[in-house]
Amino acid sequence: MFLFGYTYAQKPNVIVIMADDLGYADVGYNGCKDIPTPNIDKLAKNGAILTSGYVSGPMCGPSRAGFITGRMQSSFGWYGNPGTPLDEQQGLPNNVSTVAQYMQEQGYVTGGVGKWHMGTAPHQHPNNMGYDEWYGFLSGGHLYYPMDHPSYNGKYLNTPKPWIMREMHHTLPIIHNNQPVEWNQYLTHELTDQGVNFIDKNKNNPFFLFMSYNAPHEYLEAPEETIAMFPEEKMTEIPGVKPEKRSVYAAMTYEFDKGVGKLIATLEKLNLTENTIVWFLSDNGGMKRTSDNRPLKGAKWSSYEGGLRVPLVVSWPGKIKSGSVLNAPVTTLDIGATSVALAGGDISKKELDGKNITAYITGETKEEPHEELFWRIGRNYKENSGVLRVGDYKLIVNNKKIELFNLKEDLSETTDLCEKHPEIAQKMLTRWKTLNQSSQPPLWQPLSKKEELSDEYQYKDYEWLKGSPHYRVN
Template sequence: MAMSMCVVQAADVIQPHETDQPNVVVIMADDLGYADVGFQGCRDIRTPNIDQLASSGARFTQGYVTGCMCGPSRAGFLTGRIQSTFGYYVNASQPLNPAQGFPADTKTVAHWMQDQGYVTGGVGKWHMGTADHQRPNAMGYSDWYGFYGGGLMYFPLDHPSYDGRYLTKTKPWSVRDMHHTLPMLHNGKPVKWDQYLTRELTDGGIRFIEKNREQPFFLFVSYNAPHEYLEAPAETIAKYPPESMTEVPGVPAKNRSVYAAMVDEMDQGIGRLLETLDRLELSDNTVVWFLSDHGGMKRTSDNRPLRGAKGNAYEGGLRVPFVVSWPNRIQPGTVLDHPVTSLDIGATSLALAGGDVAQAELHGRDITAYITAQNSDAPHQELYWHVGKSPKDFSGVLREGDYKLLVKRGSAQLYNLRSDPTESNDLAKEQPQRAEHMLAKWKAWNTSNQPPLWNPGGKGANNYQYANYEWLRGTPHYKANAEPTPKPRATN
């Protein structure tokens, strides 16, 4: 059974905390396409709650994340720092290898929020490592309900549809199966659950809000949806017959059908979270952010009109659906056209909590004045990305005003995103001086990026199929004599 907690009835609601420090809720989807929510023009997937969140606050037409793959993008968001500046370039391919993931002594935005008196919580996907020093409770989260890998099967492993496939395995696990079969945990202790994963994570978020409604809180709702594997309740899939789905190049209609159901389930969960804030009279004092961790996958998602998808540095990999709602402070229906980044969420949250963004050395900007229409200036004159595997891999992006330089292993493409948001017209040969100037700036910035925290080659994967962590007992990955050996790397 899922974890239970007494639900507070409306008549017993305790008055919310009276403070200048607003609550902060960050809702992050996984692999969501740029055009796969209603406020972005989607017609075949129903997202009324996400759309209401957008219409009640502000949506960013140029909202970016720091990476085009899950791990690096989330590492940037969680720390509030560009991940290449501390050597985080690729996904952890071996989730039970303590050398992969966050280095020791990493300080996160959640740590900084704790310093300001906030209670910090998270639900869902972690993906930053499984060793003691890498787990959410060691990384600034006082309460975490979720899983440590890069995903999880959407039903418990003993679900009849799996036919025992994930309970035992004689051959080495694949990378995806390793990530998706780790247990569900609450503060490091295994819990049993018996419903669709997205619903379970929503329940976890609601419990956190109810428990901590009397003090300022920072909650990261890290949904796994709509990341593959493609799974959803049959009744939700039935709402989206394949023949009714929008034709998206490269996306099979059957995939699109299940993917739509997964987005629908996430939207329903977001609706329940927002209803909880309303019921507990917390909405007016809560800043709610919604975004995806990067662009959608080619075989499931619609990123149009943007070029590219998850895994590359075209706009379709880095620009995402991005909204913020804050009743009584943000004018409903606001549309903000200047570029912003997921790093701005941490910086703005810390500033609203009363912290010092500069002292924390966060790389984002406090955009409170921008989202509340006190200032219409662009928060950023330049934005930098590194999307390669090390500083020696010259791959990344410089966004300067309307221009975007895309560096691919040393060669450069140049686009004017104002006139060419689809990145169809490479201007590098027409404007060689601009391209050379921007490339020189990107290379100069790249000199500050750090060596990789681990070898991305993935050698020795089979050595990390198992571990002797107590929280793995009762799972296919537990072995008493399988203690991981690499020592955690400390930050400089």
């Protein structure tokens, strides 16, 4: 590969740092005033800010399924979140490959830390989906302290059975590969420490590391001393956000940013900085009740920019010009394709929907990577909804209703242009329908409340569940 006048032969390490439900304007480089994020801001200063960075879905499960596989998740039938974590049908099918598997093929050691959310059945376990090491939890969320933490007053130790599904997600064990582990600190700190361990352990090998944090996703929990740094009266006033929630959310984001700093410091200590490309992003837009997505409209779950456009930064010292601001639309699917290409893989022979954007982020070309971007969005297959972006125009399809916006002139999506430009709206709708033909029927159907409460979905005999209240020998 030819970069900035010389041949780059050594395979770069790749680290992807993903926040959970972080608002677009909740980082300093995007104007945040009430939450300091110096380490994320340093990444932005030393690398490139991708101002039109998109995820493949506006909610956790679909977005992460897209990133982890490098494919538009609707192409294999993924729409909503896996609601019942121990239902073996909910999650990735065994006939879909992951970016991590493609990196393994190129000789990379692959690691993941934190939130999986891709299913808990044996074939869905990260170790069977391309990750040599996984430290974290397989569900869609987690408590930030162990269940016996004094702040819980025994709530999760004495919860009457059956478990409600939200608490099922948040109390599955922390595991290292197939073994449950004990941990005794704030979870964001724990995950950061494990990421540091992975980097140090593999410093002499090309590695791919997915730092899949669950912060600042609810439940809202943070160290008391950190919350005290963010008094309610000093929180930015955001419509729909209560100051007391914003205070804890700010503390969680602050601790997450500290984790980013620790990871970057580890690269510097081990002299890996110039041979490591680091991506930072959120998995979707921030939640209405905690986050600031302004000036974008909407939030998590929304087809508006506030649900799909996220803070996105890429840093690669010596290859990406410091302080670059890149405005062309790119997506998280491009991270997978770019990573595999930099590792030496032929992405034309892989099932990847993203593009290799190395030349764009390094400044070798100013050509925009995408002529159009397609989304199929909806919590279930019956919702005939989605998005198409072509140039500055964005079409939102919501069952029988459509909306058209010019994002260059109207980033906040305040003025529907369907009546003013019916020919553009109709042309884009026809194109969206054509692209939507690739969308597949859903991988699973949500369980009824009665089914959720049955022992089949409350307990399993998986080795990694031993010691947890969700383990039972069938």
